[in-house]
Amino acid sequence: MKKRNLRIFCLAIVTVLLLGVLAGACFTADGAANLKPVELQFYMVGDAPKDLQLVQEKINELAKKDLNVTVKFNYTSWTDFSTKYNLLLQTGQPIDLIYTASWLDYAKLARKNAFKPLDSLLPKYAPQLYKFVPKDYWNQVKVNGKIYTIPATWKEFTSNGFQYRKDLQKQFNLPEPDSLENVEKYFEGIKKNMPGQVLTGEYVSPGPGSWSFSALEILQMKYKWVNFGTPYGLVADYSNPSNIKAYWGSPEFAADMKMFKRWADKGFWSRSALSAKTDMTAFDNGKVVAIIQGQNPNKYGASLVSAKNAHPDWEIGYVPYPAVNGIAQVAHATQNGYAVPFSSKNPERALMFYQKLVLDKRYNWLSQYGIEGVHYNVKDGYYEPIGDPTKTGFGREGMNGWGWRNPDYMLFDKSFDAVKVIFEQMGTIASKSKYRGINIFDGFAEDYSSYQSERAALGTVLTQYLAPLEAGLVSDVDAAIKVFMEKAKAAGLEKIQKEYIKQWKAYCAQYNYK
Amino acid sequence: MGLNMQSKYVIFFNILAYLFVSIMTILCVLPFLIIISGSLTDNTSIATSGYHLIPRVFSLEAYRTIFQFPEGILQAYAVTGINTLVGTTLGLFFISMAGYVLSRKDFKYRNTISFLIYFTTIFGGGLIPWYIMVNNVLKLHDSYIALCYPGLMTPFLIILMRTFIIHSFPDEMYEAAKIDGAGDFRIYRSIVLPIITPGLATVGLFLALNYWNDWYLSSMFISTPSKYELQFYLYNMLNSYQALNQMLSGSGASVVINPPSESVKLAMAVIATGPVLLLFPFVQRFFVAGITVGAVKG
Amino acid sequence: MPKKDGFSAELKKNKILFLMLVPTIAFFLINNYVPMVGIYYAFTKFDIQAGLFGSPFVGLDNFKFLYQSNILWNITKNTILYNLVFIAVGNLLQIFIAVLLYKLSGNVFRKVTQTLMFMPYFVSYVILGVLVYNLFNYELGFINTLLKSLHIQPLDVFNSPQLWPVLIPVFYMWKWVGYGTVIYLATMLGISSEYYEAAEIDGANIFQQIRYITLPQIKPTFIILVLFALGSIMKGQFELFYQLVGSNGNLYITTDIIDTYVYRSLMFDFDIGIGAAGGLYQSVFGFILIITVNFLVKRRNPEYALF
Structure with a gap:
């Protein structure tokens, strides 16, 4: 019965919270009786959890009573999800709610009229939700001045960091890898003491607009750019975003590429790295001694558990890049959200349902964690899976419900505490930075319709000529830079840069980023 | 004396044939043995010491991972098996009929139609109109028919069938059969079909392989996991591990997903291929020489 | 009409x-035929709400990415040359093996080897990519470990574009040898045994029988296979190239084909118009090629022409 008490306690707390948030909003329970029955088509990327049917039925029991609505949850599966996601939206299939994300081209699709503008519908059909989401979130998701998606409001830091073997660093008396020089010394020291040990598993990975070499991310230890994808070779400092300038072709660029060549020649990564595939388990099983790219606090937390399990004698170090360059950015509002596609026949009811999903705790917990007592328990305020988490029919956030996360209701696994520590550290860094951790870059919705074919051509040039440079796998850096710049110009780099700079400056002016 | 000379040639030929075919076979089998061995190797061992013909550290972990939900994979086997059976049977029927009609010299439009069929290999409308056709016009979304019908025919197999029929069935035989009063369909059923057994076996084999290996149709049109084909079930499993690992950003949980990635990939290849290799010898029964045209009569 | x-x-x-x-x-x-209306996408700037025929017509704008960076000639050349090698060497090898199997004396040996030679067909290109990487990896690969133990300079395969015009056809042959052999074998099995009996009585040895009976009899099959291979010459084998070469820019000079180029262009921007334009270029080019070949075949031997 303890569990029950706890539940009531939680519920009480949440209700209070909710009342606080919604102060002034009236709680008129919409009578479902005078609404026509409707079936909503709900779409999400990824795979459905095994017990989706079970949970869907439970949710529909509630939704039928509250809104006279039943919902069918559909999934794209992870195979080719981005193609399928685009097909769904572009072929006019009737869908009522669909996931949106900056990494799924939210702004571009909105511009292509894939979604319904929600500005007038929201206050009418989801008034509480409209108030619940802070004003600046609504501002951040606007495309051409209109709201096309309902953003999730959980704040998370998606900055990455350098993960390394602290035990080896200590053993061989190497400096802590917290700057480019020290990273180089760390690698060199291990190479010297453990010949034959592979150092990193760097590879060519998808970046914005093209492939790029993963080790590039280490440059976060040197620069304070708003974005490290360096779209079209343009960079701007976080403290002075409107001052955007060309990086490719600059002396710094040449110096950096020469450093990468030096690193490659010293064997910091394989000479076959351009053809390597990412191996997610390489660090944990000791194949490599560092991760440069994509290691965000969450992944570090996961690695901490799994690598320690297999090798209790290891010590794992982590240098968050924000701790070096002073820029910690909270995920932008467009990172996770839900939109109503233009093909929807029931936008009103869709919004009513979505409001329930986010703000009604019964809906929210059901859809995020499954059925309590079957899939999970809440213990001391922590989420606790029932049974083997890899074999569960409904894991934590089993429906990929990143879009309808409600920070007030979220439950965490105990192991998440390690990540929270880093989040706090990043929060401190962010609060000291000029724009208090706002992700300036992600909010910029580039409109490349006027240089689309140049962009496509450039993307292929980058993979062919820039990625080998970044990997240091060219024989003569200066000559390779010359060829790369020539090819990029032939593909239309100058036209792209000119237009992009114009748009970026207008964006900075609009939001007063100077 | 002539015979003696001939048998010398035969011996020489056989030495050449045995030697060459043996080498080719070894080249073809070796990688497969590495795959099987790799699928039985501990993943850490693969990561650190690579692939070997005999597993350094034996482990069944890869298979255990794949068979985590055995009912799912068995269901996928069943879907693929039935789909292959139905699709191949129907497809073989349609293709052999088409091949037969297009081989008939007295059929005026045979070349026009052959060309129109062939033309589709060069020209196509691309993925999107086809997707709209199947999904929105025929409304086959999430239906088994969407898995079956697109594989029924391919231009290549129709034209191949036509060639087989022309090849083993001289024109005069049609004339003779016609004079005997046999109808067009009867000629097809009782004269043509029995003669082209090796051709039917070949086309049937290729049809079946296409069905067996398909994952794309599942990917495009199926949204209920219990209707997934085997290859898609496996392929998607791989993709979802990868995606989840990349998405771990902001999952808020540290449920550790660490599949034995390399060995799982290889185990998938074994699981998907095994049954077909076992069936292959049965198909071979149809590849028998010596059926002569004259030996078969209505 | x-x-x-x-x-x-x-x-x-x-x-x-x-x-x-x-x-x-x-x-x-x-x-096939109804969806061909989609070719029109290549000439529009697609708007979701306006649909196919409501979207604005933009002429040849969508084709610009193909010729913009002066790469078109190189990728077209690569595409055609690779496919010609695949067709020529592939068919010769398959015919050769089919003949050997056909005339071989041992029945069990034939059946076993034929099955085993079919096995590479089941190795998906994803797996092949993994194997090839582990074979040629500079530091730890199988080949280089061997070379190093023999004190020979290791091969830097993944930074040596000149090696790939050999490697790619080799892996292609490997994968398809069993498949093509089955087709030729089936054709040979359809040859009436009376021909051989007659030839044997006339004193023809086994090589003469192959030369004068077997090879002429498989000619129609050969031509069909070639015509189909030519028909998809502008597309073929995307997966092979993509999985073996992937994102390795250092190899593109000798390995980039139209399909991989178009794929790369669209990878980060799903655009219906540009995708359709790439496809249409392949189709038109392939069509011209095939019409020419068929014309030549028809002049020499009308019976073997496809249309």
């Missing part, structure tokens, strides 16, 4: 034959 009375007369005469063709015609109409 045939003359109306001519068609109906034919229809009446060969009613059953037409009926037997109905499934095929329906299939290709639904699956």
Whole structure:
């Protein structure tokens, strides 16, 4: 019965919270009786959890009573999800709610009229939700001045960091890898003491607009750019975003590429790295001694558990890049959200349902964690899976419900505490930075319709000529830079840069980023 | 004396044939043995010491991972098996009929139609109109028919069938059969079909392989996991591990997903291929020489 | 369009034959011909709400990415050359092996080897990519470990574009050898044994039998295979290149084909118009090629022409 008490306690707390948030909003329970029955088509990327049917039925029991609505949850599966996601939206299939994300081209699709503008519908059909989401979130998701998606409001830091073997660093008396020089010394020291040990598993990975070499991310230890994808070779400092300038072709660029060549020649990564595939388990099983790219606090937390399990004698170090360059950015509002596609026949009811999903705790917990007592328990305020988490029919956030996360209701696994520590550290860094951790870059919705074919051509040039440079796998850096710049110009780099700079400056002016 | 000379040639030929075919076979089998061995190797061992013909550290972990939900994979086997059976049977029927009609010299439009069929290999409308056709016009979304019908025919197999029929069935035989009063369909059923057994076996084999290996149709049109084909079930499993690992950003949980990635990939290849290799010898029964045209009569 | 009375007369005469063709015609109409309206996408700037015919017409704008960076000639050349090698060497090898198997004395040996040679067909390109990487990896690869133990300079395969025009065809042969052999073997098995009996009585040895009976008899099959291979010459084998070369820019000079180029262009921007434009370029180019080849075949031997 303890569990029950706890539940009531939680519920009480949440209700209070909710009342606080919604102060002034009236709680008129919409009578479902005078609404026509409707079936909503709900779409999400990824795979459905095994017990989706079970949970869907439970949710529909509630939704039928509250809104006279039943919902069918559909999934794209992870195979080719981005193609399928685009097909769904572009072929006019009737869908009522669909996931949106900056990494799924939210702004571009909105511009292509894939979604319904929600500005007038929201206050009418989801008034509480409209108030619940802070004003600046609504501002951040606007495309051409209109709201096309309902953003999730959980704040998370998606900055990455350098993960390394602290035990080896200590053993061989190497400096802590917290700057480019020290990273180089760390690698060199291990190479010297453990010949034959592979150092990193760097590879060519998808970046914005093209492939790029993963080790590039280490440059976060040197620069304070708003974005490290360096779209079209343009960079701007976080403290002075409107001052955007060309990086490719600059002396710094040449110096950096020469450093990468030096690193490659010293064997910091394989000479076959351009053809390597990412191996997610390489660090944990000791194949490599560092991760440069994509290691965000969450992944570090996961690695901490799994690598320690297999090798209790290891010590794992982590240098968050924000701790070096002073820029910690909270995920932008467009990172996770839900939109109503233009093909929807029931936008009103869709919004009513979505409001329930986010703000009604019964809906929210059901859809995020499954059925309590079957899939999970809440213990001391922590989420606790029932049974083997890899074999569960409904894991934590089993429906990929990143879009309808409600920070007030979220439950965490105990192991998440390690990540929270880093989040706090990043929060401190962010609060000291000029724009208090706002992700300036992600909010910029580039409109490349006027240089689309140049962009496509450039993307292929980058993979062919820039990625080998970044990997240091060219024989003569200066000559390779010359060829790369020539090819990029032939593909239309100058036209792209000119237009992009114009748009970026207008964006900075609009939001007063100077 | 002539015979003696001939048998010398035969011996020489056989030495050449045995030697060459043996080498080719070894080249073809070796990688497969590495795959099987790799699928039985501990993943850490693969990561650190690579692939070997005999597993350094034996482990069944890869298979255990794949068979985590055995009912799912068995269901996928069943879907693929039935789909292959139905699709191949129907497809073989349609293709052999088409091949037969297009081989008939007295059929005026045979070349026009052959060309129109062939033309589709060069020209196509691309993925999107086809997707709209199947999904929105025929409304086959999430239906088994969407898995079956697109594989029924391919231009290549129709034209191949036509060639087989022309090849083993001289024109005069049609004339003779016609004079005997046999109808067009009867000629097809009782004269043509029995003669082209090796051709039917070949086309049937290729049809079946296409069905067996398909994952794309599942990917495009199926949204209920219990209707997934085997290859898609496996392929998607791989993709979802990868995606989840990349998405771990902001999952808020540290449920550790660490599949034995390399060995799982290889185990998938074994699981998907095994049954077909076992069936292959049965198909071979149809590849028998010596059926002569004259030996078969209505 | 045939003359109306001519068609109906034919229809009446060969009613059953037409009926037997109905499934095929329906299939290709639904699956291929109706969706061909999509070619029009290549000339529009697609707008989701306006749909196919409501989207603005933009002429040849979508084709710009193909010629913009002066790469078109290189990728077209690569595409054609690779496919020619695949067709020529592939068919020769398959015919050679089929003949060996066909005339081989041991029945069990034939069956076993034929099955085993089919195995590479089942190795997906994803797996092949993994194997090739582990074979040629500079530091730890199988080949270089071997070379190093023999004190020979290791091979830097993944930074040596000049090696790939050999490697790619080799892996192609490996994968398809069993498949093609089955087709040729089936054709050979369709040859009436009377021919060989007659030849043997005339004193022809086994090589002469192959030369004068077997090879001429498989010619139609050979031509069909070649024509189909030519028909998809502008597309073929995307997966092979993509999985073996992938994102390795250092190899593109010798390995980039139209398919991989178009794929790369679209990878980060799903655009219906640009995708359709790439496809249309391949189709038109392939069409011209095939018409030419068929014309040449027809002049030499009309019986073997496809149309």
